[in-house]
Amino acid sequence: MSMKILKTALIAAMATASVLAQTATAMSAELNILTWEGYATEGFISKFEAASGCKVTAAYVGSNDDFAAKLAAGGGVYDIITPSLDTVPMMRLAGFVAPIDTAKVEGSADIYPEFSQNGDVVAEGSTWAVPLIWGSVSLIYRPDKFASKPDSIAVLFDPANKGKISMWDDKSALYWTARYLGYDNVFDLTDEQLEAVKAKLIEQKPLIRKYWASAGELTELMANQEVFVSNAWTGLTSKDVNNLKKGFEVVEFTPKEKAEGWMDSMMLVKDTPNEECAYKFMSFMQSPDGQCGIAESTGYFPVNPKAVAGCMDEQMKKDRQVDNVEFVKSLVMWQQPKRLDKYLEVWNAVKAAP
Known part of the structure; x- marks a missing residue:
């Protein structure tokens, strides 16, 4: 599928997604997340639910390509998605997500600037994603x-x-x-x-x-x-x-x-009826309970060093690369391929080969 066709299909699907969002019987105390395994475990999600009054329902992806497919299919109503950095531009260009008001995200100022000010996170004069977790x-x-x-x-x-x-x-x-x-x-x-x-x-x-x-x-x-x-x-x-x-x-x-290397971020789905819960969740995930919770659940690295200062011991901080963003320079950090449609074509051809 060419990039032009892909974008056209995704943007056209937004009309369906918008209608679904507007007609869904969503309550203000709901939060529907499309995310990865380990990103919505009971250990820290229960703390968020108790503190916020928002009930979390999570659906999971196995690949970054799943975000576009699931949103375009209109098979569910999501409030937050957590794609990797190389997929953030596509979500923005397809019109699936809304700009984020970082003033509503507590703790966002303490995120590593290497992530929070990345050219795909901040684009066209707006912030489109809130960094969540990173790793290799x-x-x-x-x-x-x-x-x-x-x-x-x-x-x-x-x-x-x-x-x-x-x-x-x-x-x-x-x-x-x-x-x-x-x-x-x-x-x-x-x-x-x-x-x-x-x-x-x-x-x-x-x-x-x-x-x-x-x-x-x-x-x-x-x-x-x-x-x-x-x-x-x-x-x-x-x-x-x-x-x-x-x-x-x-x-x-x-x-x-x-x-x-990769970095996963939280993005706000356009026209979500649960924006209040979404912002509460983004704030929670920059707190000690959120950052240490997801780091413990996954083994990955926190994006907010201030948040984990008191909930990780020194050995864990070392293991999770806290205050060692220089480690990023040793990695091949994911980017969206210049010709995404061609890359997808080649990968699909490999899988179709006998």
Whole structure:
């Protein structure tokens, strides 16, 4: 699907979404969130509900591509979405979201400016997203299944690991493969480079046990010993697998070609009938209960160092990169590809290949 067609479909779907929002029997004490696993767990959501009087209902995505698809389909009414930074521009351009009044978001001034002032977060003179959490995507493996510690993305393409490899079912597979092939311009690949990436991924397919759609699915694949190596959300899958105590451990590592970096933000869905609860939630997620709660639930890194000053010990602050935004510079931070439609075309072609 071309970017023009995609945008046209998304914008046209807004008419349906707007009607649904206006006709839905939404109460002022409701909040419907479209988000990721671990971002709406009972541990901290119950505190928000008790403090705000807003009842949270969460639906989950497995990929950033799901946000556009679910909103365009009009299958539900959402008040807040939490896409990654590379998807924020699309949500704005498609007209799915409204500008945010940061004066209504308590604690927003304490967010790392590297995130809060990002060119996709603040655009066209308005703020479109409130940073929520950030982290990296590294590699995870079973040390007991390898003679030596791997140090490269090459481990995902090694025939010796046939049938025990997994990768995230997402266009970011192109980024990983591009780095493996030595390309630095992973978000602006030429046609020739994209063809090489596609060919390598199709060549890899017989080695793949399964493309995982969610962190929970990867945890199951690792725990059930179906796969031994994959890319994974740093901190989350290793924690979940090792907590199951299956008689083995999994370990993360940063490949020599670098790990990826991401930042997820809260965006306000246009014409939400639950704006008051939405702003209360955005404020709560910048509080100690919100930032420490989601960091504990996911293993990811807080965006608000002031909020976690008293609810994290020094070791946890070190582990979660608190006051170490320089770490971002060591990562390949996600960006929306210059030719998003072409990237999606290539990834879909890879998945359709035998």
